[in-house]
Amino acid sequence: MVARPPVAVVIERMTVDDLDAVHSIEQDAFSTPWPSHAYRQELESNRMAHYIVARWGDEIVGFAGMWLLVDEAHVTTFATRGTWRRRGIGERLLLAMLDLARVRGAREATLEVRPSNTAARRLYEKYGFRNAGVRSRYYSDNHEDALIMTTEPLDGREMRVRLITLREALARRPEIEVGPDGRPIGQPREPDGSNREGSGAGAAGSTAASSIPGPGDPSIIRPSRVTRKTL
Numbered sequence: 593m594v595a596r597p598p599v600a601v602v603i604e605r606m607t608v609d610d611l612d613a614v615h616s617i618e619q620d621a622f623s624t625p626w627p628s629h630a631y632r633q634e635l636e637s638n639r640m641a642h643y644i645v646a647r648w649g650d651e652i653v654g655f656a657g658m659w660l661l662v663d664e665a666h667v668t669t670f671a672t673r674g675t676w677r678r679r680g681i682g683e684r685l686l687l688a689m690l691d692l693a694r695v696r697g698a699r700e701a702t703l704e705v706r707p708s709n710t711a712a713r714r715l716y717e718k719y720g721f722r723n724a725g726v727r728s729r730y731y732s733d734n735h736e737d738a739l740i741m742t743t744e745p746l747d748g749r750e751m752r753v754r755l756i757t758l759r760e761a762l763a764r765r766p767e768i769e770v771g772p773d774g775r776p777i778g779q780p781r782e783p784d785g786s787n788r789e790g791s792g793a794g795a796a797g798s799t800a801a802s803s804i805p806g807p808g809d810p811s812i813i814r815p816s817r818v819t820r821k822t823l
């Protein structure tokens with residue numbers, strides 16, 4: 593198979609032109625996907641919302657979003673296209689969001705995640721999120737609890753050192769090579785971080801994104817997940 597020349601993955605602000613691709617990733621990644629119009633409303637009407645995409649050439653390979661609420665950044669959604677997982681896309685997206693949150697004056701970042709979502713939890717732990725509580729029966733599809741995870745202060749020494757170290761490690765990773773079929777070539781990383789040959793893609797199972805209450809139109813997020821913070 594002849595590989596296309598490696599192209600760097602770029603993180604950019606999400607626009608309405610990206611919504612078809614975002615929707616297809618969303619449907620694949622979540623058991624209760626947001627409708628496309630929810631993202632459109634977020635982009636067009638929610639001044640607290642910040643959404644980004646990871647782009648390889650013309651292709652959207654992942655996306656993430658957060659709300660910046662006074663001094664807190666709340667991650668609302670996050671996904672990498674299935675065939676692109678375990679190649680550092682999630683890390684690039686999370687790093688970009690944490691950078692933006694800090695620049696915009698957020699003191700900490702927080703989110704909800706399913707306890708069963710090992711891939712997402714490992715990613716968040718790697719980036720300094722720690723368990724901060726539980727929302728009982730938070731997810732509407734199976735009534736699974738949500739773990740609340742929160743970072744140390746974003747401008748504190750621990751987080752700054754962590755992010756510098758992780759940023760440097762990401763910069764050292766080789767660019768992703770893609771075959772003529774548009775799929776990445778080579779083995780994704782194993783859950784322990786190695787690149788052993790052999791086993792499968794290691795993609796996370798279908799999971800749900802977190803959501804938070806909005807000050808205005810609550811229909812911009814999935815209503816079953818609207819909940820006040822009760823830390």
Ligand SMILES: CC(C)(COP(=O)(O)OP(=O)(O)OC[C@H]1O[C@@H](n2cnc3c(N)ncnc32)[C@H](O)[C@@H]1OP(=O)(O)O)[C@@H](O)C(=O)NCCC(=O)NCCS
Pocket residue numbers: 621622669670671672673676677678679680681682683684704705706709710711712714715716718781782783784785786794795796797798799800801802
């Ligand atoms: C969670 C998700 C966004 C991770 O994206 P990704 O692009 O595969 O992540 P990365 O390749 O950047 O992985 C970074 C780290 O995440 C963790 N991780 C990712 N996938 C993992 C897996 N299958 N098992 C264990 N750890 C995993 C590891 O700590 C990894 O670091 P390492 O490579 O040094 O081991 C992706 O699995 C996904 O889209 N899942 C479905 C949607 C979802 O659950 N979103 C989160 C909702 S809260």
